[in-house]
Amino acid sequence: MKNILFAILIGTTLTVNAQITEEAKISTLPSLAQSNPSIEKNNLEAPIYTTVCTMQTKVLSQTKEVYPFKIYQIDGASINTQQDMYNAIRSAVPSVSITNTNLNQTPIIAMRGDSNTIIIVDGVRYDASILNLLNPSDIENIKVVNDVAGSNYFLNGRY
Known part of the structure; x- marks a missing residue:
């Protein structure tokens, strides 16, 4: 029953x-x-007794590329306030040392003791010797990479 x-x-x-x-x-x-x-x-x-369960969904509209190394990015607004490019990089990226910045000397940009640091200005890879010749007001962003994986990644022209 x-x-x-x-x-x-x-x-x-x-x-x-x-x-x-x-x-x-x-x-x-x-x-x-x-x-x-x-x-x-x-x-x-x-x-x-009834229970109402609701579920929220989130739609991703943009994806971000993930790298196996750290990329330090400096925006153009913070570059314009600096006196030169070397000081802009030195103040924005931690543990960077720049030596030989005097005239007629090739500068060496080292990050954590590694001198294979890559500098990319507005999507173009530059050598450390030419950075001081660039006009800081014309630059939109600078990317600084220091890693073996980063140097291999940016050797292929992916900026």
């Missing part, structure tokens, strides 16, 4: 709106109570 009532209760819950979160009473059809006189009317009503 309990199984029949349980089946009736499950069948009637399908008609309840899923948006209602308050307590609801479900009553069976009057014909069921009339066909079986042993079922009491009070036993046919049971409280039903």
Whole structure:
């Protein structure tokens, strides 16, 4: 008898709106109570509690390329306030040392002791000796890379 009532209760819950979160009473059809006189009317009503679950989705509209090395980027606004390119790089990129910046000397840009540092200005790879000749107000961004993977990546012309 309990199984029949349980089946009736499950069948009637399908008609309840899923948006209602308050307590609801479900009553069976009057014909069921009339066909079986042993079922009491009070036993046919049971409280039903419904739970509403919502799910949020997030759509990515832009992807970012992930590199196996760190790229330090300096924007053009911060470059224009500096006196020269060497000071702009020195102030924006941590652990960079620039030596031999005097006239008639080839500068050496080293990052964490490694002198194979790559400088990319507006998508063009430059040698450290020509950086001081560039006009800082014409530059949009500078990228500084120091890693073996970075040097291999930027050797192929991917800037």
